[in-house]
Amino acid sequence: MGLLETFFNWDVLVRAFPMLLRGLGNTLLLGCAAIIFGGLLGLGVCLMRLYAPKPLRLLAVGFIDIFRATPILVVLIMIYYALPFVGVRLSAFTSATLALSLVLGAFTAEVCRAGIENIPKGQFEAAAALGLPFWAAMRKVILPQALRIVVPPLTSNAVSIFKDTALASVVAMPDLLKQATDAQALMANPTPLVGAALIYLVFLWPLVRLVSYLEQRSKAEPRA
Known part of the structure; x- marks a missing residue:
């Protein structure tokens, strides 16, 4: 068999x-769930690290350091295969969502921390002078400004998480890569893997371009 028949077999792809x-x-479902839960977790951990009492700040720092330094595959394997030994059994989808969310949450926390710390102290003082409670000031004054700074790196992290969903095939979740691997075995031809790669490219390439656009726009915006 030639190159085209082996890797680009149209009949097999159909x-x-x-x-x-x-x-x-x-x-897509796994990626969206991980981005939502990981984003919320990251914001919570960020605020804990910046404004909570010292023991909770240290706990937040430990969480961030551990999950930024641990590969997602290791986290996924520990959740799916190790937790049953202590009586906790999670489905493949739940395990993958939890693993991706924990790692994304750690990176999101650091991005959000950098964004908040980049806001001039005068903004905090102005909010306090207006009599705004802390959480109201964060919601109405600080976070909207920080959002403009953190959107490009958060979007980049989201793209990475969508790529990392392929690791869910390790715990037999029927994601795109697992389905492509099963189809390859069923049809004795690697064309499904090539098809999966093209599908990844089609839906991730616009997100990559979006990241570049947001980065350029962020650089062009005047700083306060």
Whole structure:
């Protein structure tokens, strides 16, 4: 068999396409869930690190350091295979969502911390002078300004998380890569893997371009 028949076999790709679409749906669902939960977790950990009592600040620092230094695959394996030994059994989807959310939360916390610390102290003082309570000041004054700073790196992290969803195939979750691997075994041809790679490219490439656009716009905006 030649190169085209082996890696770009149209008949094989057509037969595998329904499986790849099911995998794509699971991948998108997993990625969106991880981004939502990881984003909320990261913001909470960031605020804990900056403004909580010292014991909680140290706990937040430990969380950030551990999960930034630990590969997602290791976290996923520990959650899916180790927790059952202490009586906690999670599905493949839940385990993957939890692992991705924990790691993304650690990176999000650092990005948000940098964004908040980049806001001039005068903004905090102005909010206090207006009599705004701390949480109202954060919600109405600080976080909206920090958001403009952190959107580009947060978008970049979201792209990385979508790519890392492929690791869920390790715990037999039927994501895009797992479906492509199953189709390859079923049809004895690697074309489904090439098809999966092209699908990843089609839906991630616009996000990559979005990151570049946001970075350029962020550089062009005048600083307060």
